[in-house]
Amino acid sequence: MVNQVQQVDGSWQSCRGDSSGASNSSAESSKESSRCSTPLPDADRSDRLREKMRKRMDSGDRWFSLEFFPPRTASGAVNLISRFDRMGSGGPLYIDITWHPAGDPGSDKETSSMMIASTAVNYCGLESILHLTCCNQTKEKITGYLAKAKHLGLKNIMALRGDPVGDDWEDEEGGFNFAVDLVKHIRSEFDEYFDICVAGYPTGHPEAESYEQDLRHLKEKVDAGADFVITQLFFRADTFLKFLDDCRAAGITCPILPGIFPIQGYQSLRQLVKMSKLEVPEEITKIIEPIKDNDAAIRNYGIHQAVDMCRVLLDSGKVPGLHFYTLNREVATMEVLRQLGLWVEDPRRPLPWAVSANPKRKVEDVRPIFWASRPKSYIYRTQDWDEFPNGRWGNSSSPAFGELNDYYLFYLKSKSSKEALLQMWGEELKNEQSVFEVFTCYITAQPNRNGQKVLCLPWNDEPLAPETNFLKDELEKVNRRGVLTINSQPNINGKPSADPVVGWGPPGGYVFQKAYLEFFTSSENVTALLKVLKKYEPRVNYHIVDVHGHNMTNAHEMQPNAVTWGIFPGREIVQPTVVDPVSFMYWKDEAFALWIEQWAKLYEDESPSRMIIKYIHDNYFLVNLVDNDFPLESCLWRVIDDMFELLDATPEPLNDEAASQ
């Protein structure tokens, strides 16, 4: 039926002129999240947080960190995770996630503190601290939370007492009455596994008998095993600096990090101050009261005030890092950090893909290229692996991939709504050409027939990567004709590792790539392609597979092909991306399923639009091509050109050999 539609609609040529369709994804679209807090290789990757702090203090390299609270809704979670990726790019040493006893914080819900922290570590590659409060909790419950955190790869805990629930709460013998009890419990149950942070109160804890007694409490927490201190917010640099001196005088020697709260609005300030039982100094209230209804003015003032205060702190020489209470917002904190010169979007990446911060994955240094645009899916599907291919992929070392049954896992969910997706991908598809147009619009970043830009595709939730711009003209050309590209990388013959677009790894090295192209295309095209590929033996390796797993290849059945590698001073070769024939079969299932799960299901059952997508799903092939001759200009476009030439030269459609093979 779809074939009919296609014939009615006309030839390949006819759709070429007016198509505004679009798409491709690139091997590097996830660069953002890999520019995370650990841009340096090896040592830094395996250091625990307290060691990272130690090294930064030794080198005088000041850091910042960011505090977030868990979102209330699933779509809030999706947004927060995007924010992690964006704010991670500025280079925080770590982030921390607050703990809200009322919000089921230790559950598996996508909005729980536990799951948000896990996502930050595992999927966004951010060193993270999970807050944990202990009052009104049993030891078993707390141990359970800690064991779960450990299992998820979390390595740092902020040990807090938390606010008692109800008025009738009293100290329990042997229970958790103070944060120090929690610190002791963590050390006694988990030894040195966790790095432990505790809270400091520059003006004394509101419930403490005195400032001095509160200092003694802090000393106890540190003596019980806390590694560093983050303070409650304050409004004057002097407040913190006096507190710091008093701590040192009291014998507290660990890092003490000031908590910075850039004022972002009148209401949020009042709320926070009330919750924290803090007083806003008169010099501040005098300024903001008159402008309390002017949000922009207050935010500007807040930025100005925070920058001034931070400068005094940093200039004191006593403050190795600044901790920001972001209130889950980006603008003010980023602006303060920019003005302080602490926001550094380091283009250096330790590896060409987003590195996970889960300690289990720290040895991981090679992945199949197929998931390049879906790194979170790859991490999810390999989360149960106990060993990762490090160094070379190994002939038979790839364990089974996890099933990806739930396409609505919150960190894989599209940031766009169903309505937005329909506007981008078409409310109604007429034929296969309609699909070609969507891909082409994605590639060209041109609006579609409805004037909408196509900002994502089922295989790629981000706009095109800078690297893919190199290939834009060729990609546009082939997508218009139904070579529906979902992944590609250009060949690179020894660019410096510091190259801002394609570089990765430590300085002084050189990076290389083999040209790669991955696309869906019709069985008619595949028949022609197979004929053409004979001319390109052994230069081009290919895998061509349909949804049923019918597989054609000229590559070794087990041997991966390294397509990205780097040579560095004093190092072994690193080859972080491979075309691995075994994992390609798992990727194939995922790539085909995305047609249905993310696209076809936008349309009603039995609707023509849905049938068109289903036809493609059932009949197209997924093709990957590698040009092994990386020092020469890529021949992959010539391969596709030759395929079209052969198709154009054949009056009748070629027999559908491929599909019947």
Place this chain on the structure above:
Amino acid sequence: MVNQVQQVDGSWQSCRGDSSGASNSSAESSKESSRCSTPLPDADRSDRLREKMRKRMDSGDRWFSLEFFPPRTASGAVNLISRFDRMGSGGPLYIDITWHPAGDPGSDKETSSMMIASTAVNYCGLESILHLTCCNQTKEKITGYLAKAKHLGLKNIMALRGDPVGDDWEDEEGGFNFAVDLVKHIRSEFDEYFDICVAGYPTGHPEAESYEQDLRHLKEKVDAGADFVITQLFFRADTFLKFLDDCRAAGITCPILPGIFPIQGYQSLRQLVKMSKLEVPEEITKIIEPIKDNDAAIRNYGIHQAVDMCRVLLDSGKVPGLHFYTLNREVATMEVLRQLGLWVEDPRRPLPWAVSANPKRKVEDVRPIFWASRPKSYIYRTQDWDEFPNGRWGNSSSPAFGELNDYYLFYLKSKSSKEALLQMWGEELKNEQSVFEVFTCYITAQPNRNGQKVLCLPWNDEPLAPETNFLKDELEKVNRRGVLTINSQPNINGKPSADPVVGWGPPGGYVFQKAYLEFFTSSENVTALLKVLKKYEPRVNYHIVDVHGHNMTNAHEMQPNAVTWGIFPGREIVQPTVVDPVSFMYWKDEAFALWIEQWAKLYEDESPSRMIIKYIHDNYFLVNLVDNDFPLESCLWRVIDDMFELLDATPEPLNDEAASQ
């Protein structure tokens, strides 16, 4: 004392003009032996012999093989091993070593059949067949031999009955009366571990009742588990072709390989014919009898006769390979093979170093560069390893190296006599400069003061490798001034893997190298060098160590530096050579010990010559340098120049800081 001699003799400059000294070794001097019977990678490396034959037959690619007998003396063994390396370069599919019950063939003596076969496999990388005769042997003895062969990495047995000792030998019940009993025994005790070859007699076994009965015996041997047949020698192609047809008619389907005997002399022919109870056809005796005293004429005739016969055999289309009875001589067999076009010195190497044929080592694909000129020593010292670093070297995966106590292990023994070494390296050394001259002469291939060419050094038993010619001028310059180079390689930025000088690995790939230089030099030079190297951070990695293990480095203490790697179609990256900091300490011991064991001990105890070498051994440093910036011109010569410049600019010798650090 040596210092005094040096001062008497004059300055650095004075020795520059007239020095005819010499030396360096190169990373690739052992190329010869790696151009062995397995120039193709992977599959071929792990195939067993019968599979290799099968593939060659399928592809129509004809092979040859070579038979040798064990030598009588230790120096004969050294010569035979050199011959293996030379004849291995022509690409035999395998060699075989005969078994002489009278010569203690299964012992650990350097001349035993067992050890010669083991050396061919392990140290020369040659697929080898060990002959084994069973008559007059107990089952236990035979099983012991087979177990030992297996332990040594031998995979192929030629199962023979052998000649009965004495006249009173009779068939034993259940004993080894015929080769078929041995075949059965091997299969019953070792299952399919060994490939088994048996002998065929084109004119019937001399003791067989009839030609037909002999065919039945052969059929029995094959039915019992033999994989292929090699025939006794014969003089007419027709003899073999008839035998072949008869075998096929008798149901023998395995490969049957003709044994070719190029007549090399009148006496050797008569002897062999007598032993084999064969008759020389009249057409041959008619020709050779008249020229029986003219060795050259007989050899030329023998070559001519063998070539003619082999052509008939090959043209029949029934002969997949030819087996040559070499009598341990090279010339005639090589000439026959050249005329037949079967002698192919394939410049392709599977890896840049000599691959061992021991099945245990088939996964091995990375070695430290230090042993590049002493691959047999590396193999010896790692023979007990159960696992080899494959792929990447791994941070801590290098197990302990075996001790190298016996510097007279026959496969490490210099091919030169003590007298020849003294002529090359100096009957009497006057000072350190005398040593510099030896190194310089080795490098330049110029004769020394006594008119002798220096063809080897303790660290390098072969003349300079072709690759090192690239560096000749620079090497000469620095050796004259006491930078005594023992290992080096130029940088290479992506030459085709088929490059005849530096290429290796499968076709269609590209090979790379970082520039490497390794030398001994005085502590005064090292002091200057360390100052100079500061300018070259982090481009140059160095390790500088003295005999006591005092070690200075700017490299990671565990992390190897890949200095040779290759990129191939459809493959992971291969990095066969690394500078590994752990194994460097083992190499250091060996490299320093060679001064004493191979050089100093040539001279009398307490003699000035011996004291000079001992002084160098005790006071010099072993230095290695890697220039990580492989795409640029190597800076290592500039480093050395800068060192000399600094030394020249300093009126008084620099303090001996390095040695006292």
